[in-house]
Amino acid sequence: MTERIKIIELSDIILNFYKGMVISEVKDDVVFEIEHVEQLLKICNEVYEGAEYVYISDRKNNYNVNPTIYFELKDVKSLLGIAIVSQRYEALKIANFEKQFSPVPFDIFSHMDEARAWAKTLL
Template sequence: MGIIKYIEREDAEIFIFDNFIINQVKEGVVVEPEHNDLLNKIVQKHFSGKDMVYISNRVKSYSVNPLIYPKTEAIPNLVAIAMIPKTATMRKNAEYERQFYDKPYEIFDSLTDAISWVQSHLGKRETSEVK
């Protein structure tokens, strides 16, 4: 489960692994629906035809327009989102955002817990698809 690629952008750091992405948005950014265009390009380039999960490692303070989620949900092979909020306020924001996303969306206390859930979630999906 080694890192495949690292992308440094003005607004975020993106770590691409075999079956998930870890995104760390930078301080003060406002995440808008247009951010999905880049996410979709990355997903299609690195995960074409393969289920994957988006992990948001919220270590900095930034804002998310919840209208981003319907467009995120439309990315075909993005099957779930995991959030790791750093503070209680960030956790409340993540809980609020959850209502805008209809696929699996979980909130974790650590990156380790989120990655474990990703592996378990994707494993269960593969098992159910085989049946």
């Protein structure tokens, strides 16, 4: 595993930054909205200084995502892909629904090491 560059803890989300990938953990009962996306994009742009990266969502907690957030990503050149990681059937089913809204490569995994390997193929 590559070394963590930085960790940022926000009120709703914990972000772990690695070379070329950020792994997020959204806290329980959050409704993930456009404001969250804007905040994340701003932070990722600062940390990666405009360089390309892959976003990995570690969905171990139970929260909701507004699928329209993906429309915000269509002009984000530095975002190469989104991976969703969960072992919960319900979370995987929802991620599969979200996938149709994503303008960037979007894949779903049940293990973090699979998501990291996929991310490396995009970088």
